[in-house]
Amino acid sequence: MSIFAAKEIGVSFGGVRALHDVSFNVEKGEIFSIMGPNGAGKTTVFNLISRFYDLDQGDLFLNDERISNIPPHEVAARGIARTFQNTELFENETVLQNLLTAHHTHRSTSFLSEMFFFPHVRRQELAFREKVEDIIDLLDLQSYRDQRIDALPFGARKIVELGRALSLEPQLLLLDEPSSGLNPEETEDLSFWIEDINEELGVTVIMVEHDMNLLGQVSGRVMALSDGELLTIGTPDEVREHPDVISAYLGD
């Protein structure tokens, strides 16, 4: 069963057609990658799924439920988490607070009970903390736990952002260029983590990525985009050798 489906989605900004007639399915448990040259519309796909942009055409489905017109904050509640290309963390807070914030959709308390900090608010906080600590252990973030984001190097921020998305306990995880700004060693760690997240936590992953090694190592299927049009979908090797993909990158 497909966990996620995009049917003929498209969006334009003024006269610029950022995405046109793109359809794809993502199977449950898959790692699905999106590649393409700059301006191909990869991040636009993510911003459409996150509902930051409105679709001009087509529909998005999560578990066969239409999610094309739910409000942006509802997307997280449905179990879709994401990271951003240049990280969008809460800069003036500690790593721990950032990860805790991701539990927002799981809260069962109202602001009134929180203002009086009733015992069940405290119990909920403790439960959140234990789950966050699991993520901290998984991604080796112990030494950063109480540091503020603005004091962290970029590589660490990328990992924290991955951790924050995981804290949301998503069924579908969108990673926007997870390896950009990481050194080769960090990228290696990242590929193991992505596999762990996929296999052990059972999270389906959609990933925008340029690094062909990382793509080849982790992803099952790859979708190539160029100028907002879908070129092909297939295994990493098939896509790499596809004539349209080669001409999109290198020109005719």
Place this chain on the structure above:
Amino acid sequence: MRFVLKTKYTQDINLFLHNGQRFWYGLLMAALILAPFFLESFYVGELTYLFIWVIAGAGLMLLIGYTGLVSMGHAAFMAIGAYAHAVLFKLGVPFFPSLLMAALISGFLGAIIGVAALRMTGIYLAVATISFAFIIEKVISAWRPVTGGHRGFIVPEPVMFGVDFGSDIVFYFLCLVIVTAVMLLVINLLRSPIGRAMVAVRDSEISAQAMGVNLVQTKTLAFTLSAAFTGLAGALYSHKIGMLFPENFTILLSIKLLMLVVVGGLGSVHGIVFGAMFISILPQVIAILRDFLPTWLAQRRGLEPLVFGSILLFFLMYEPLGLYGRWVKIRSYFTQFPLYRKATFKRQKSYLRTERVH
């Protein structure tokens, strides 16, 4: 230097991290309870004003310091609270329900402004809130049958159950109880999910949404609570000044409140108290200064706003974290002496997200 061994996650949630804090805050509370029995009534009155500023500041800090929404018209909410309470109380509503209703009315208007302000951030929001404050000021001066307009409105003496709440000492304790409660509510809010959601909205709206934070709800709630606390402060303030005029709630008061949160330290609870102390002491300092300045300068009417503005600018430029930030630096200098590194608090220059042009 104190190292706290943490063995339970509750330690990070508790109000006090260690017994040292318990001791010092306990001592502060004891001193505040005993103070009116030893101090002259002038100082008791000044402390009461301080509490009122803390309550108003808590409201504004929640909005500016924690949710990143700049309001430059908070005097309006103080005015609404003050007039609502005074009018209701005069109409015969008992004292405490009247205080509560003043806070609710102010909170309700705050919610309306909050919804209207949803699409605005930064400088646009600041201008919108200033305009709101002007409108409220005009309404108060024009709505003479209810507010008395420029002739003023005499706030009746608060007597309930035969207790005169207007007497200095009783009113002092009333304000002490309320300020303690308000601070606890604010701290509780900040250590629970909704407080984190507010901070998330402040730091990155996009990311907050991706984490499932409802922007509309969070911003409206921040405005509502902020207006309610400030309105409550206004209601207490009305008894302290005794006679209400529209001139009590001009833009100068809004700037004073803004100065409270900026000088105190944006995004810190301690900053509320430091800022409140600062703005209560400042007018006295200016009054004393006048004796030493040459006559042509000392008699100028614009002297006070000039000093206010300069201090605000000074803090924004040289100490954006305010008095609390300064205090943290001084404290870590002494706890780490002689190993303190000058660059400990050096950070990349960062702006409020809401101030950025997207």
